[in-house]
Amino acid sequence: MSNPLNYDPYARPSSEQEFGTKHPRRFEPSIKTIEATQPQQRMRARVHQAAATQSIANNAATTVVFDTVDFDTSGILTSNKFKIPVTGKITGTWLFHAHVTWAAATAGLREIDILADAAIIATGRDVGSATDEQSQDLTILVNDPIAGTLFSVQVKQTSGGGALNLNTSATKTYFETIHLW
Numbered sequence: 001m002s003n004p005l006n007y008d009p010y011a012r013p014s015s016e017q018e019f020g021t022k023h024p025r026r027f028e029p030s031i032k033t034i035e036a037t038q039p040q041q042r043m044r045a046r047v048h049q050a051a052a053t054q055s056i057a058n059n060a061a062t063t064v065v066f067d068t069v070d071f072d073t074s075g076i077l078t079s080n081k082f083k084i085p086v087t088g089k090i091t092g093t094w095l096f097h098a099h100v101t102w103a104a105a106t107a108g109l110r111e112i113d114i115l116a117d118a119a120i121i122a123t124g125r126d127v128g129s130a131t132d133e134q135s136q137d138l139t140i141l142v143n144d145p146i147a148g149t150l151f152s153v154q155v156k157q158t159s160g161g162g163a164l165n166l167n168t169s170a171t172k173t174y175f176e177t178i179h180l181w
Helices: 015-019
Strands: 044-048 053-056 068-072 081-083 093-102 109-116 119-127 134-143 150-157 164-167 174-179
Touching: 053 150, 093 109, 093 150, 109 134, 119 134, 150 174
Parallel strands: none
Antiparallel strands: 044 068, 044 174, 053 164, 081 150, 093 134, 093 164, 093 174, 109 119, 109 150
């Protein structure tokens, strides 16, 4: 009897489908172990800034500095940016997620951007908050990026006054990516 969760009226019946273990057109990649090494893992990385704050000038797009690597399984962090490797399997979908936390300020807008080779590919905007810190999240899926593409995070604020700080720590301002497959 077919498992209703795996039922596809256009698929040919197979023993895997009958037992509900695999979909006939969609198979998970196999994990391979080479001699005494670890199983093949997805490329992923997460970075943050160790300094207490980063000052962002009024009305000036500024690259967020990430100087601390939380993890980087494939060495893709290069000069404060994630670089798509030039060798190995890089095709498929990659997820990029940026999170920033602004200090409290009343006026203006806050903007966060994810860039690919200095071109904005995702942007998020919000208004300032005088009462508390303000966090912004931005996520984008990138399918089949070109080898060597550099991904970075940029912010901008228009409070009208002087500089406004990003509160930086492992939990407040970070950038992460994973090769989903």
